[in-house]
Amino acid sequence: MSKEHTWQSWMYVTTAILVTVLMFGLDVAAVNLGEWVVPLFFILILVGYILSIIFSVITLTCSYERKWVPIIALIITVFNLVVGGFFALFGAMY
Numbered sequence: 184m185s186k187e188h189t190w191q192s193w194m195y196v197t198t199a200i201l202v203t204v205l206m207f208g209l210d211v212a213a214v215n216l217g218e219w220v221v222p223l224f225f226i227l228i229l230v231g232y233i234l235s236i237i238f239s240v241i242t243l244t245c246s247y248e249r250k251w252v253p254i255i256a257l258i259i260t261v262f263n264l265v266v267g268g269f270f271a272l273f274g275a276m277y
Contacts, residue, residue, distance in 0.1 A: 191245070192252040195238035199259035202231035206266060228267065235260045 209224045242253040
């Protein structure tokens with residue numbers, strides 16, 4: 184059987200990009216819509232982190248899956264986790 188990209192790869196990339204958009208759009212939404220959207224964004228970002236980690240395990244361990252789309256999504260996920268961890272660490276300190 185030939186290797187191909189499945190819906191799991193595309194959902195993984197979509198989830199990773201969506202988390203990035205939510206992280207960068209948090210401040211804009213909070214300023215324009217009010218502070219009530221911040222908890223909603225935090226919940227969506229955390230759910231996106233969890234889904235990204237689950238999709239990374241599924242797609243990177245699958246033997247019939249081509250790997251270049253999941254690797255791109257993994258890079259985006261690591262970037263998201265580093266940025267989120269940085270702001271959580273320094274936000275808690277100051």
